[in-house]
Amino acid sequence: MTAYLVRRLLHALVVVVGVTIITFLLEHLLPGTLARGILGPHSSTAQVAEFNRQNGLDHPLVVQYLIYVDHLVHGNLGRSFRLNESVDTVLAQDVPKDLVLVGPAFALSVLLAIPIGVLQATRRSKATDHVLTVLLFGFYATPSFAVGVLLLELFADKLNWLPAEAPQSTTVGGVLADPAGLVLPILTLTLLGIPLFSRYMRSSAIDTLAQDFVRTARAKGLPQRLVLLRHVLRNALLSVTTLVGMTLPGIFTAGLVVEYLFNYPGTGLAYYDAATGHDYALELGITLVVAVAVVAGNLMADLAYVGLDPRIRLAEPK
Amino acid sequence: MKSATGDAGEFLAELPDFGTIEVTTPVASLRGLSVRAFLANRLAIAGLTIVVGVVAFCFIGPLVYHTNQITTNLTQVTLPPSLHHLLGTDDEGYDVLGRLMVGGQNSLEIGFAVGLLAPLFGTIYGVVAGYTGGALDSLLMRLIDVVLAVPTLFFIIFIGSVFRPTLVVLILVISCLSWLSPARLVRAETLSLRRREFVQAATVMGGNTTHSIRRHLVPNTFGTIMVNASFQVADAILVVATLSFLGLGLPPPAATWGGMVAQGVTYAADGYWWMLWPPLVILVLVIVAFNLVGDALRDVLDPRLVSR
Numbered sequence: 001m002t003a004y005l006v007r008r009l010l011h012a013l014v015v016v017v018g019v020t021i022i023t024f025l026l027e028h029l030l031p032g033t034l035a036r037g038i039l040g041p042h043s044s045t046a047q048v049a050e051f052n053r054q055n056g057l058d059h060p061l062v063v064q065y066l067i068y069v070d071h072l073v074h075g076n077l078g079r080s081f082r083l084n085e086s087v088d089t090v091l092a093q094d095v096p097k098d099l100v101l102v103g104p105a106f107a108l109s110v111l112l113a114i115p116i117g118v119l120q121a122t123r124r125s126k127a128t129d130h131v132l133t134v135l136l137f138g139f140y141a142t143p144s145f146a147v148g149v150l151l152l153e154l155f156a157d158k159l160n161w162l163p164a165e166a167p168q169s170t171t172v173g174g175v176l177a178d179p180a181g182l183v184l185p186i187l188t189l190t191l192l193g194i195p196l197f198s199r200y201m202r203s204s205a206i207d208t209l210a211q212d213f214v215r216t217a218r219a220k221g222l223p224q225r226l227v228l229l230r231h232v233l234r235n236a237l238l239s240v241t242t243l244v245g246m247t248l249p250g251i252f253t254a255g256l257v258v259e260y261l262f263n264y265p266g267t268g269l270a271y272y273d274a275a276t277g278h279d280y281a282l283e284l285g286i287t288l289v290v291a292v293a294v295v296a297g298n299l300m301a302d303l304a305y306v307g308l309d310p311r312i313r314l315a316e317p318k
Numbered sequence: 319m320k321s322a323t324g325d326a327g328e329f330l331a332e333l334p335d336f337g338t339i340e341v342t343t344p345v346a347s348l349r350g351l352s353v354r355a356f357l358a359n360r361l362a363i364a365g366l367t368i369v370v371g372v373v374a375f376c377f378i379g380p381l382v383y384h385t386n387q388i389t390t391n392l393t394q395v396t397l398p399p400s401l402h403h404l405l406g407t408d409d410e411g412y413d414v415l416g417r418l419m420v421g422g423q424n425s426l427e428i429g430f431a432v433g434l435l436a437p438l439f440g441t442i443y444g445v446v447a448g449y450t451g452g453a454l455d456s457l458l459m460r461l462i463d464v465v466l467a468v469p470t471l472f473f474i475i476f477i478g479s480v481f482r483p484t485l486v487v488l489i490l491v492i493s494c495l496s497w498l499s500p501a502r503l504v505r506a507e508t509l510s511l512r513r514r515e516f517v518q519a520a521t522v523m524g525g526n527t528t529h530s531i532r533r534h535l536v537p538n539t540f541g542t543i544m545v546n547a548s549f550q551v552a553d554a555i556l557v558v559a560t561l562s563f564l565g566l567g568l569p570p571p572a573a574t575w576g577g578m579v580a581q582g583v584t585y586a587a588d589g590y591w592w593m594l595w596p597p598l599v600i601l602v603l604v605i606v607a608f609n610l611v612g613d614a615l616r617d618v619l620d621p622r623l624v625s626r
Contacts, residue, residue, distance in 0.1 A: 011463075018464030130361070134606065140433065141552070141605030143559040143576060146598055149583040157587050249469035256471060257560060271472060272564065276479040283476065291467040 008302060012295045019291040020072070020284070024065050027280050034038055036278070038081050059155075059186045077288070078281030080274070087285035090270060095289065096172045098266040102255050105186045109193030110243070112129075114236055116194065118228060119200020121209055140195035144254050148188040148261045155184060166264035185262045194253045196242075196247055204239040208232045245301030349589060355618045362614030368607035375386045376422035385416025388571050396590050406592035408578075409585065410570075413488050414592055421573035425555050425601075428489055428574070429608075433551035434492040440500030445535055447501070448508025449527070458504070462498050470495045471560065476507065478566035485568065488561070500546045507539045541619035548612035552605045559601065575601040 035048040035057070043051075049292040052058045056067060071078060077087035116132065123129045139147070156164035166185050167178035175182070208214060209232060217227050256268030263269070267286050356362055383404075392410030399406040405414040434602045447458040465473075477491050511517055517534045525533070559576020567577045575597045582594030 011460075014460055015463045015467050018460065022464055023468070026473075059357050133361075137606040137609055138602055141556070141602040141609070142598070143556060143563065143579060143601070144562040145560065146579055146583055149586055153586045249466065252469045253471040256469075256475075257563070260564060272475060275472075275476045278479075287468055287472060290472065291471065294467045294469075 004306070005303070008299055012299050015295050016288070016292055020069070020202040020288060021065070023284055023287045024068065025061070027284065028064070030124050045288070072288075077285040080279050080282040080285075082277050082279045083282065087140075087281050091267070091285055091289055093170055094265065094267045094270050097175055098255060100172060100175055100191065101166075101182065101185055101264060101266060101292055102251055105189030105193060106251060108186070108190045108302070110197055110240055112190070113194050113197030113201050114233070114240070117198040118205045118232055118236060120198070121205030121232070122224075122228070124206060136195040136198055139191060140199075143283070143299070144188070144257045145261055147191055148184075148258055151184055151188055151191075152261075164262075165261035166259075168263070168265060170265065185258050185264055188258050189227060189251075189254055192258075193247075193251070196250060197243055200239055200243055201236055204236055205232050208235040238305070241301045241304040241308065243301075245294075245298035248297040249290075252290050252294075331512065341424040351434070354482070356614055359614040359617065361610045364498055365610030365614070366431075368603055369611065372422065372604050372607075373426060376426060379419040380416065382417070383416060385413040386413060387412055387416055387420045390571075396585075396588075396593070399592055405596050406582065406590075408593050409590075412532070412571075412573075414578075414596055417573050417578060418575070418596055421578050421597065422600065424485060424568060424572060425558060425574045425576065425604075426559055427485065429551040431489040431556040432492045432496055432554035433547045436496035436550050437500045437547045438497075439493070440497035440502075440546075441536065441539065441543055443497065443503045444501040444504025444506075445531055445539070447507050447574045448505040449512060449531060451509075459502075465495070466498055470557070474557065474561065475564065475566065478561060478564075483561070483566060485572070488558060488568070492557055496550055496554065500543060500550075503542050504539045507542055508535050511535055511538055512558060541615070545612050545616045545619065548608050548615060552608035552612075555601070556605060571601050575604075 035051040036043065037073075039047055039051060049058070056064065059067070068078070077086070077091065079086050080090055083090060116136075120129045120132050152164055155162045157192070162183050163178075163181045164184075165181060167175040167181040169175050169178070211231075214227060214231050217231060252268070255266065256271060258264070259266045259268035260272055267289065270282065271286045271290075274286065391407075394403075394411040394523050395404055395409050396409050397407045403415070405418070408414055408417065428516055443458065447455045473495055474491055480489075481487050512530070512535065520530055520534060555576065558567060558574050559579060562574060562577035563580040563583075567580070568574055578597035579594065579601060582590070582597060585593050
């Protein structure tokens with residue numbers, strides 16, 4: 001187990017370093033520069049050169065990268081020129097707000113997806129299954145922004161029940177003080193998540209239902225309800241852990257669109273602004289945080305899986 | 319086909335349905351069986367019909383229904399559907415029905431191109447990694463882990479903010495980020511295939527690496543690739559839609575369904591339903607159709623999932 005842990009941690013570290021290299025290279029090799037982004041398109045060559053010199057952008061790429069890594073190791077993610085704030089500050093402000101948005105949405109969609117998937121599995125290839133499949137596919141197929149706008153249109157515009165804009169406060173406390181504003185973004189994310197998860201739940205439950213222990217349980221006369229509760233559901237929870245790891249990138253993607261749509265000041269929106277404004281430091285910082293989250297999510301999912309599933313523990317070589 | 323539940327007695331009939339195991343006699347080739355199983359899947363047929371119908375609509379439609387999709391006509395904006403404009407006009411005076419056709423051409427071209435390029439590159443990458451193994455395999459797979467750690471949309475937004483999006487740029491960018499999952503799938507299959515007897519037999523009989531890869535590995539991963547390709551088409555069309563909403567899609571006068579939806583939703587409050595619902599419905603239909611086809615292909619090609 002320890003060897004496995006060490007190997008997985010090393011693996012995670014390699015991936016994170018790889019992400020910094022790739023993002024760094026992409027940002028510096030592709031056209032469009034920070035100087036032009038800050039000084040404007042009509043700035044003179046001399047001004048650009050001076051800006052680059054002041055900010056160490058005239059060093060060779062390798063040197064720039066090493067400087068970046070050195071800062072990183074010391075917990076300094078750099079400075080956002082457009083916001084005139086340190087990236088650490090921006091992230092410390094935005095990441096908790098993401099959690100407020102994404103956490104409940106994720107939990108809700110998993111909680112709703114489990115019964116839907118299990119229901120589909122028990123009614124496999126029957127009308128219920130087909131109807132749900134088509135319905136969920138429909139949701140999956142609708143562009144995320146369209147789901148959001150249609151909800152906005154219905155609940156904020158027509159019915160006037162909920163505000164159209166997400167809370168604009170810079171602090172988590174301020175965001176939480178305006179729960180009504182959070183409802184629509186969270187609802188949108190939840191609706192987007194359900195088809196993603198229920199599909200896995202369905203196939204996981206189908207697999208479980210075909211297992212010998214389910215047959216045995218039924219042969220012993222265990223009622224369907226208990227078969228589902230004790231065997232199918234328990235195994236479904238196991239696949240939830242894998243899902244957490246697998247779907248994290250998708251959640252960040254949906255989060256970005258929803259934040260853009262509801263103008264919610266989280267990392268997704270910050271990333272969009274940073275990317276379109278060539279704000280290297282912030283862009284790199286957010287990419288890094290997201291990548292670390294994804295890698296850590298995968299790692300935790302793997303570890304939880306090993307911890308939860310005795311079959312895997314036994315199969316693990318010493 | 320004979321049900322294998324057999325004569326085990328009354329009490330089995332009382333039990334909930336476990337499903338039955340179908341015992342088939344191998345009369346037809348595997349391919350023949352697959353085609354038959356695919357055709358027996360009604361959802362798959364529905365999906366295929368929609369795809370064919372929509373392709374015909376987009377590529378043959380403009381030959382019959384002539385509209386100007388290049389220049390705006392500001393005297394004819396947001397007209398409701400009429401005999402002259404069957405689905406009305408949008409905020410720039412383009413005929414919506416005609417725009418659905420040309421927008422569909424772009425969406426489908428991007429979808430099909432990505433659905434071709436991404437699995438193609440992924441297959442080559444996956445076969446190389448899986449077949450060579452060792453250090454190269456580890457390196458290639460870590461590279462995939464790295465790219466997968468950053469959500470695709472983050473990369474695409476970044477690249478989209480640098481390059482002016484054209485059809486070719488969008489196809490290349492989305493393909494560059496979509497080959498990862500097929501590469502992983504194909505590698506995994508290659509790893510298991512190359513240890514199978516028939517591949518080893520070919521090697522023993524003097525077949526070289528190229529022969530094994532061409533005649534045994536690639537044909538056997540073809541099923542996986544086909545399934546993946548059909549999902550890729552759908553996903554690419556959706557990604558373009560999201561990009562359009564973020565202002566990074568094809569610039570006018572070019573159109574895509576996603577772009578039309580993005581434009582339509584901004585008028586959702588104004589009652590111009592004909593700008594939103596036609597592109598949204600056709601987009602959803604096509605994505606669902608490709609997914610149905612992909613699911614059916616997977617069911618057909620994965621013997622474990624053949625209806626039990």
